[in-house]
Amino acid sequence: MAKIEKMKLENVIEVDRISAILRHEPDLLSMFKLILIVANKRLNEEKACLIAYDDSDDDNEVLPDLSDHESDEEDDIISPSS
Secondary structure (H helix, E strand, O other): OOOOOOOOHHHHHHHHHHHHHHOOOHHHHHHHHHHHHHHHHHHHHHHHHHHHHHHHHHHHOOOOOOOOOHHHOHHHOOOOOO
């Protein structure tokens, strides 16, 4: 499965600085925020595609039984009385 990248503090600080500079230019600040939203969505889509691709490799993987405890057998299920 694809690893989730850690956020870099440098990037957060840089975005904050740019936002502070653009605070006096509402149109530019709005455009900057829209660019961040689009970029974030695309990065998330790429990660989702990578994760889906990684998961498809696991289709042939044999999964172990979740439990082999006696109480999990169907014969032990109590049925409601009629």
